[in-house]
Amino acid sequence: MQVENYVYQNIAQSLKDHGVETIFGLMGDANLFMVDSFVRDCSGRFVPAAHEGSSVLMALAYTHVADKVGVATVTHGPALTNCMTALTEGARGHIPMVLLAGDTPVANPRHLQSIDQREVVKATGAGFEQMRTPETVAMDVARAFYRAQVERRPIVLNMPADFMWREAAHTPSVLDVFTAPGGVAEGEILDNAIGMIASARRPLILAGAGAVKAREEIVKLADRLEAPLATTLKAKGLFKDHPYNIDIFGTLSTPAAYELIAQSDCIICFGASLHDFTTDQGKLMKDKRIVQIDVTPTAIGGGLHPDAALVADAGLTAETILYWLNEAEIPASGFTRDLDIAKLTEHPIGPNKTAEGCVNYIHALERLEEVLPKDRLLVTDGGRFMTEVWVRLSVQGPKSFVATTNFGSIGIGLQEAIGAGVAAPEKPVVMFTGDGGFMMGGINEFNTAVRLGLDLIVIVANDSAYGAEHIQFIDRKMDPSLTEFHWPSFAEIGASLGGQGYTVRNNAELEEALAAIPNRTGPMMIELKLDPHDVPRMRI
Incomplete structure (x- = not known):
């Protein structure tokens, strides 16, 4: 005889049926009971993010590194719209993952946070799967996982909030996915x-x-x-x-x-x-x-x-x-x-024109390549700094490298670094970001890495500007001051959020920061003070 559960319990059990051990997310009205059941009833792990979009990005990197479907969950309305950039990054990158998104109650079409969530998802290029009834939960979850793998993109499973406390029997459902190699060329x-x-x-x-x-x-x-x-x-x-x-x-x-x-x-x-x-x-x-x-x-x-x-x-x-x-x-x-x-394979090193009070970027990268752990996972944010990192920092293989380049966004690297670290906790994660990218999306998740105790080294390339725009003004002999920012000390921010922080303004300070790497006890941040006029140009 089948036991009647609440729908939120059946969703959690369906995740367990698919071998899911970790979900990333933010709790809200429409998903909090499901998350609680996943942790307490199914012995799962919930990784709470500071922003809804971060949870999707974490799941994307988890998919890449762990080679299994990453899972995230958010509630409805603004929680889902906060995920649009992340979903687009996943769709453009052909990354299979599942986002369990709550939806406002079907019975209350005038709900404050009501929005056409299908249309929101369609705009990102991700797929949309509707949870149809309390009785079809297991099949609806199975369809989302199946589609994510076959279509190789994020699939959003839409879960009405008023289903959660309905009772229904749970019948496990996992759909086989065709995983054999494609055809042999002929003719x-x-x-x-x-x-x-x-x-x-x-x-x-x-x-x-x-x-x-x-x-x-x-x-x-x-x-x-x-x-x-x-x-x-x-x-x-x-x-x-x-x-x-x-x-x-x-x-x-x-x-x-x-x-x-x-x-x-x-x-x-x-x-x-x-x-x-x-x-x-x-x-x-x-x-x-x-x-x-x-x-x-x-x-x-x-x-x-x-x-x-x-x-x-x-x-x-x-x-x-x-x-x-x-x-x-x-x-x-x-x-x-x-x-x-x-x-x-030797990339040229140009003349050092770095201003006083700044460290030469290429020299810093060359030294980091020598000192950073060799078994690292390398994650890069978007921005002017990234191309030199790609060509000067080595990786063990494609699964050890995450480049957040699919949508041309900045401010999404640290979130993916966390997902990579959760997927492979035995490996140190090295993440490069710019100052603008860190202020946009990194500052709110560095403490998440601290809370999780991740072995994470964040290098902030701080030229106190939006560098790609800065150089365009310079090229046209225009005033670049609108692109320049007087940021706070990122190293001090890292320390205040629970990590270790090092400011690098010259080679001596660089060596001091490098010497601290082998003795790190948790997430650490190395802030490279760079001359905005001397950062190498992007190669793309």
């Missing part, structure tokens, strides 16, 4: 692609986030072809320690690597969408054959149209191409034999 297009690859004298392999699980197969193909390996930003670190890894492809390449890419005659792209930053608005793809492989049809042809497009699994396709190259006894290209990888 005339495959023959044409192999012909292009076989005839190439200077082939190069590019892998994106869609090829992360195919590393071994792609490396075997690259070795067989004697082709250099490169990645998109999101796949950073995928080919770490491979002797012919030239690191990030595109506007973030070193000058020598950029020239090598320009000289290649065939680019074999696995799981990369080929947007403008990767291709430098198409310049890097001119006068060469492009073979694009992706299991998602819509990912092909978005930036430029390839010469051969294979809608297929990256790993299986790499194996297939390798097989036919061997069958036809195609000789290796020899492209990698005379490459100077050290030169190809």
Whole structure:
């Protein structure tokens, strides 16, 4: 005989049925009892954020690092509208997660916080799933999880507040998700692609986030072809320690690597969408054959149209191409034999023009790369500072790197750093943010990291300005003062919020802060005082 529970208990139990152990969120009228049941009845963990949007961002990073569907919960009305930027970041990044959003009572259409929540969600690109009745709770939750994984985007499950204290039986429901690899490339297009690859004298392999699980197969193909390996930003670190890894492809390449890419005659792209930053608005793809492989049809042809497009699994396709190259006894290209990888991966260091009372940013990054824990998770916020971090700070692999770049927002990095830290508590998290980004979205969540006791190192690149706008005024010989801010001391803020804080205005203070890293006892903040006229330009 089935036991009648309250709906809020059935929602919590459904989360447990899906193997959910952690949810991020903010409690309100429509979700507080569900959260309580998840913690007390289902032995789950609730991570309370200071802002609703933060909880979604935490869940997005949790998804990326833990490789499982992240879950967040908020209440209704303004709680959901506060999540719009975060949901858009997730939708643009194709990140599967579930947001359990309360809704105002169905019986009270004039409720103060009533809003058409479906339309709010649609504007972000996320999916919307309505909880239909108290009796369909388990199936509605299952549908949300299924859609998140299949559609690879956030799904918002809309939960009317007046359902929560209704009684209904709980029947577990978990929908199987098709997780087998996509199809194997075949037919005339495959023959044409192999012909292009076989005839190439200077082939190069590019892998994106869609090829992360195919590393071994792609490396075997690259070795067989004697082709250099490169990645998109999101796949950073995928080919770490491979002797012919030239690191990030595109506007973030070193000058020598950029020239090598320009000289290649065939680019074999696995799981990369080929947007403008990767291709430098198409310049890097001119006068060469492009073979694009992706299991998602819509990912092909978005930036430029390839010469051969294979809608297929990256790993299986790499194996297939390798097989036919061997069958036809195609000789290796020899492209990698005379490459100077050290030169190809060395980013230049310009002259030091840093003003008195500031530390040189490039020098600080070089020292941080030497001192920071090697097994770190690296998270970056948006802003002018970020491109130099991407090219000068190493990562162990794509799962150890979170770049909050999908929507071009600033102020979302610290929240994702918390989600990453919760997903992998055994690893230290290093997060880079700008002063504007930290004031916008970091200051309200640093204490969350303190409360959670996370091993978090936050580096604030503080040029006392909105740097990207500042440099535009400078370039046009206009007064940049409207972009400049006299912020409070971020190091003191970090200490007042329960962490450790270090202000760095010169190399001596930098070394003092670096010396404190091995002895850190909780979240720490290193504030780099930078000259707004001497911060390197963004490379994108």
